[in-house]
Amino acid sequence: MSTEQSNPPQVTSADVARAAGVSRATVSFVLNETPGARVGETTRARVLAVAKELGYVPHAAARSLRAGRSDLVVVPVSVSAIGRLFSEWIDEVETALGRLGYTVVLHGDRTSDPVAAAQVWAQLRPVAVVAVNDSRMTAEAGQVLTRAGVRAVVAGAAAPVAGVTTFVGDQSEIGAAAIGHLVERGRTRIGVVMPAERGLSAFARPRLTGAQRAAEEHGASVTALPMRYTDDAAAAIALLCRELELDGVFGYNDEYAALLGAAFGDRGVAVPRDIALVGADDLVLGQVVRPRLTSIRYHLPSPELLAEAVDRLVQEGSAPPLPRVWFEVVPRQSS
Amino acid sequence: MSTEQSNPPQVTSADVARAAGVSRATVSFVLNETPGARVGETTRARVLAVAKELGYVPHAAARSLRAGRSDLVVVPVSVSAIGRLFSEWIDEVETALGRLGYTVVLHGDRTSDPVAAAQVWAQLRPVAVVAVNDSRMTAEAGQVLTRAGVRAVVAGAAAPVAGVTTFVGDQSEIGAAAIGHLVERGRTRIGVVMPAERGLSAFARPRLTGAQRAAEEHGASVTALPMRYTDDAAAAIALLCRELELDGVFGYNDEYAALLGAAFGDRGVAVPRDIALVGADDLVLGQVVRPRLTSIRYHLPSPELLAEAVDRLVQEGSAPPLPRVWFEVVPRQSS
DNA sequence: TTGAAAGCGCTAACAA
DNA sequence: TTGTTAGCGCTTTCAA
Numbered sequence: 001m002s003t004e005q006s007n008p009p010q011v012t013s014a015d016v017a018r019a020a021g022v023s024r025a026t027v028s029f030v031l032n033e034t035p036g037a038r039v040g041e042t043t044r045a046r047v048l049a050v051a052k053e054l055g056y057v058p059h060a061a062a063r064s065l066r067a068g069r070s071d072l073v074v075v076p077v078s079v080s081a082i083g084r085l086f087s088e089w090i091d092e093v094e095t096a097l098g099r100l101g102y103t104v105v106l107h108g109d110r111t112s113d114p115v116a117a118a119q120v121w122a123q124l125r126p127v128a129v130v131a132v133n134d135s136r137m138t139a140e141a142g143q144v145l146t147r148a149g150v151r152a153v154v155a156g157a158a159a160p161v162a163g164v165t166t167f168v169g170d171q172s173e174i175g176a177a178a179i180g181h182l183v184e185r186g187r188t189r190i191g192v193v194m195p196a197e198r199g200l201s202a203f204a205r206p207r208l209t210g211a212q213r214a215a216e217e218h219g220a221s222v223t224a225l226p227m228r229y230t231d232d233a234a235a236a237i238a239l240l241c242r243e244l245e246l247d248g249v250f251g252y253n254d255e256y257a258a259l260l261g262a263a264f265g266d267r268g269v270a271v272p273r274d275i276a277l278v279g280a281d282d283l284v285l286g287q288v289v290r291p292r293l294t295s296i297r298y299h300l301p302s303p304e305l306l307a308e309a310v311d312r313l314v315q316e317g318s319a320p321p322l323p324r325v326w327f328e329v330v331p332r333q334s335s
Numbered sequence: 336m337s338t339e340q341s342n343p344p345q346v347t348s349a350d351v352a353r354a355a356g357v358s359r360a361t362v363s364f365v366l367n368e369t370p371g372a373r374v375g376e377t378t379r380a381r382v383l384a385v386a387k388e389l390g391y392v393p394h395a396a397a398r399s400l401r402a403g404r405s406d407l408v409v410v411p412v413s414v415s416a417i418g419r420l421f422s423e424w425i426d427e428v429e430t431a432l433g434r435l436g437y438t439v440v441l442h443g444d445r446t447s448d449p450v451a452a453a454q455v456w457a458q459l460r461p462v463a464v465v466a467v468n469d470s471r472m473t474a475e476a477g478q479v480l481t482r483a484g485v486r487a488v489v490a491g492a493a494a495p496v497a498g499v500t501t502f503v504g505d506q507s508e509i510g511a512a513a514i515g516h517l518v519e520r521g522r523t524r525i526g527v528v529m530p531a532e533r534g535l536s537a538f539a540r541p542r543l544t545g546a547q548r549a550a551e552e553h554g555a556s557v558t559a560l561p562m563r564y565t566d567d568a569a570a571a572i573a574l575l576c577r578e579l580e581l582d583g584v585f586g587y588n589d590e591y592a593a594l595l596g597a598a599f600g601d602r603g604v605a606v607p608r609d610i611a612l613v614g615a616d617d618l619v620l621g622q623v624v625r626p627r628l629t630s631i632r633y634h635l636p637s638p639e640l641l642a643e644a645v646d647r648l649v650q651e652g653s654a655p656p657l658p659r660v661w662f663e664v665v666p667r668q669s670s
Numbered sequence: 671t672t673g674a675a676a677g678c679g680c681t682a683a684c685a686a
Numbered sequence: 687t688t689g690t691t692a693g694c695g696c697t698t699t700c701a702a
Contacts, residue, residue, distance in 0.1 A: 010484050012679055023689045028681055038687055057483050060458040061396030062679035065694050079414050079441065080426040087422075091415040094443045103455075105440035106414065108429045120438075123395040148392050149345050231622045255620075262623045285590075287566045288597045289624060347695055358673045363697055373671055397695035400678050673702075678695105685690075 011056045020050040027051070031058065060103070064125070071102050072126040073152075073310065076117065076134050078108045081199030083253060085281045086132065089300050093130070096307035102128070110199070112136070118144035128152035128310050133171065135202045139163055152313035154306070156325065158206055165313060167301050169325025171203055172210025174296045178250040178278045179214035179222070181294065181329045187248030187276050188220040191241055193256050196228040204252055207280070211250055225249070229256065231263070238263035247275055248335075254279035254286040257293055261334065276335040291333030299326050346391045355385040362386070366393065395438070399460070406438050407461040408487075408645065411452065411469050413443045416534030418588060420616045421467065424635050428465070431642035437463070445534070447471070453479035463487035463645050468506065470537045474498055487648035489641070491660065493541055500648060502636050504660025506538055507545025509631045513585040513613045514549035514557070516629065516664045522583030522611050523555045526576055528591045531563040539587055542615070546585055560584070564591065566598070573598035582610055583670075589614035589621040589630055596624055596669065611670040626668030634661050 013031070017024045022043060029039050030047040039047075050056075064070040077090060094104040105124075111117040118141035121129050129150055131137040137155040139162040145153050146163065155161055158170040175192065182190055192211045194204050208224055215222040223244060227237045237260060241249060251257025257279030264271050271277050271291055279286050279293040286293035301309075301322045312319035348366070352359045357378060364372035365382040374382075385391075399405040412425060429439040440459075446452040453476035456464050464485055466472040472490040474497040480488050481498065490496055493505040510527065517525055527546045529539050543559055550557040558579060562572045572595060576584060586592025592614030599606050606612050606626055614621050614628040621628035636644075636657045647654035 010679090011482065013681095014679080024680080025682080025690080026688060029688090032681080034682080040687065043688080055479060055482050057454050057457040057479065059400075059460055059679050061400050061460060062694090063681075065394075065397055065400060065678095065696090066680045066682085068681090068694065074440075077414075078426060079412075079417075079422040080419070082414075084415070087414040091413060091443060095445070098444060103459075104444075105409075105442055105459075107440055108426060109433060109439075110430070119392050122392040124438075124440075125394055125396060144390060144392065147346065147390050229619055231619070258623045259619065262625060265625060284564055284566070284594065285620065285623075288593045288620075290597060290600060345695090348697095349695080359696080360674080360698075361672060364672090367697080369698085375671065378671080394695050397678090398697075400680090400694095401696045401698085403678065403697095671702100674700090676697105676699085678697090680694085681692105683690105683692085686688085 011054045013056070013058070016047065016051045016054060016056050019054060020047045022047060070125055070127045072124060073097055073102045073104045073128040073130060074107050074121050074124055074126040075104060075130050076107045076109075076121060076136070077132065078110065078199050079106070081197070083255060083281050084283050085298060089303060090132070092303035093306055096303040097310060100307055100311050102310070114138040114141040115144055117141065121145065122148035122150065126150055127314050128154065130154045130306070130310065132156040133169075133202055137161060137164060151317070152310045154310060154313070156300070165309065165319065165322070167306075167322035167325060169298075169300070170210070171206035172213065173327050174280050175207035175210030175212075175250065176214035177296050177327050177329055178280065179211045179218065179220060181278060181331070181335065182248040182250065182276055183218040183220050185248070185272070185276050185335050189244070189246045189248070190215060190220055191223045191225045191244070191246045191249040193237070193249065193252040193260065194224050194226045195252050195256055196226055207250075207252060227256065227260070229259065231259070234259045234263035235266070238267050238269060241275060242267070242269060248278070249275060250278050251280075253281045254283040254293055254295055258285055258289045261289055261291070261293065272333070272335050278335050282330055286332070294332045294335040295330050297328045297330050299328070301325070346389045348391070348393070351382065351386045351389060351391050354389060355382045357382060405460055405462045406436060407459060408432055408437045408439045408463040408465060409442050409456045409459055409461040410439060410465050411442050411444075411456060411471070412467065413445065413534050414441070416532070418590065418616050419618050420633060424638060425467070427638035428641055431638040432645060435642055435646050437645070449473040449476040450479055452476065456480065457483035457485065461485055462649050463489065465489045465641070465645065467491040468504070468537055472496060472499060486652070487645045489645060489648070491635070500644065500654065500657070502641075502657035502660060504633075504635070505545070506541035507548065508662050509615050510542035510545030510547075510585065511549035512631050512662050512664055513615065514546045514553065514555065516613060516666070516670065517583040517585065517611055518553040518555050520583070520607070520611050520670050524579070524581045524583070525550060525555055526558045526560045526579070526581045526584040528572070528584065528587040528595065529559050529561045530587050530591055531561055542585075542587060562591065562595070564594065566594070569594045569598035570601070573602050573604060576610060577602070577604060583613070584610060585613050588616045589618040589628055592628055593620055593624045596626070596628065607668070607670050613670050617665055621667070629667045629670040630665050632663045632665050634663070636660070
């Protein structure tokens with residue numbers, strides 16, 4: 001936070017009004033195209049010309065403070081902690097919300113306490129907060145937001161969150177699907193990669209849990225394999241897999257699976273003969289490596305649908321439920 | 336933008352003051368730990384307790400409106416248009432700025448006109464705007480921001496931008512380095528991949544330009560190869576390379592290069608024997624594929640240094656120059 | 671040690 | 687058709 005700023009002269013709507021020889025109200029009417037506002041064509045043109053000439057840019061905070069409404073949507077997300085799949089989806093969500101007139105900002109702080117995080121978001125007094133797979137969007141966090149006037153509190157989560165519009169997408173189903181597939185392929189001694197990178201545990205934990213659940217059902221065994229996203233770590237895990245005589249691995253996602261797959265190749269472990277490998281997220285990367293990776297594909301709610309839901313929540317206070325996220329095994333060469 | 340919001344009751348500092356039986360000024364003093372403010376211990380404790388009890392969250396916009404200063408830093412960036420390298424760096428920049436007390440938000444809009452984009456950023460009245468390789472951060476854009484009171488306007492760009500604190504990192508040097516390396520390896524008929532994905536041309540254009548410049552110098556030829564990031568597109572380009580009898584390809588970055596490398600493998604084109612392949616950005620992915628990719632590694636200013644510079648600009652209006660971005664060829668198996 | 675009051679830039683009744 | 691005016695929630699000077 002800055003402490004000793006001397007303020008440069010800013011162009012305000014009062015300046016525009018003065019220069020155009022009208023009142024600030026008129027400027028406001030013109031610039032906002034206020035419905036029932038009747039401003040003469042010449043006045044309107046003059047105001048616009050002067051505003052442009054002075055380089056006037058409205059002050060969003062002042063506007064929303066006075067108007068009691070905001071067009072800000074906060075999306076808590078750490079850019080480095082998401083794969084290509086999510087980042088593309090988020091990008092499209094931004095575009096879709098932008099088309100509806102919202103200003104979307106991504107917020108990447110790593111405050112871990114849900115309430116503290118929610119307070120940070122709430123300070124910005126957004127009209128909506130959209131979190132995806134962010135474990136901090138709890139019922140308490142939702143309450144903080146709602147009390148701060150946030151009208152649309154939306155989350156993608158494993159289970160409905162009280163007071164929050166949730167689209168359910170249980171990451172544990174990914175783990176379960178992967179194990180189910182491996183068992184189908186005759187594998188019973190299965191490893192599950194757990195990425196060591198910060199920020200990823202929100203995805204990794206449930207995937208492991210689902211894998212364990214499915215393994216129990218199918219009479220297979222599961223071993224967690226903590227691994228950093230580096231060549232060396234992958235090499236070490238490859239060795240470990242051989243020692244443990246595993247015959248299948250769920251690689252957390254395509255990125256980690258591909259890295260591990262390369263390490264297998266280097267050590268003469270044949271995929272899928274010696275060990276079957278399954279990724280997740282269905283990234284293009286999975287088709288870049290050889291053998292091509294079997295993966296679990298996601299189907300998130302369409303960005304347009306999500307944007308629509310946010311808008312309905314903002315305008316009307318309620319929206320039809322969002323579709324569940326579903327997953328699909330895409331079998332390729334690695335299993 | 337929402338139009339028909341009925342405002343829910345918000346907890347304001349006035350509510351806290353009333354409940355605590357003090358004035359709003361006192362609440363402000365306590366909550367901000369205002370330096371020369373002398374508030375009794377009991378009063379202070381009571382205010383804090385009441386604030387907590389009511390779930391009071393300050394209104395950042397109102398605060399900065401009144402105080403005439405903001406702690407907001409806007410970073411224009413489209414999450415899907417950056418690779419792992421940049422996203423990790425940005426993440427660390429966020430963390431570093433956060434430690435200094437700033438609130439960082441990423442803004443992903445795709446307004447293409449520099450001035451229009453700058454106006455969108457300026458509406459938020461941030462204290463700083465930090466753009467990396469965003470072609471919209473022109474001198475005019477910088478002027479819009481400065482006039483809106485933005486105190487630190489920072490950009491990573493190919494050349495210094497007037498009125499903007501620039502750290503220079505010329506993407507064309509990457510193209511030049513790649514071509515230089517390929518020529519060293521005896522290649523003269525070189526293809527340069529141009530990604531067709533939106534948002535990437537800001538990086539791709541200069542890389543191509545640099546490649547062309549270097550090729551001319553070394554007496555090599557360069558062919559631009561427009562390619563989408565899909566398996567099919569890569570296959571088509573692989574065929575095209577054979578038809579054109581190219582003996583080297585600069586794949587734009589490691590992601591595109593890896594995809595193309597796989598397509599070569601499928602068609603029996605041996606890398607690097609038949610055709611040498613160079614990527615860029617030095618992503619882990621380059622070590623996931625076989626043969627491992629030769630790449631160009633970046634050295635961006637450290638996140639701490641950048642955060643420091645932003646803070647100095649905000650506080651003092653000037654900062655020591657940021658180091659130039661530099662690049663380095665990392666030779667591996669593919670060339 | 672605390673309170674009263676002014677005002678940041680803006681919008682939206684209500685008057686004129 | 688336009689201007690006057692009262693705040694939105696907050697900080698900060700000045701007085702008490």
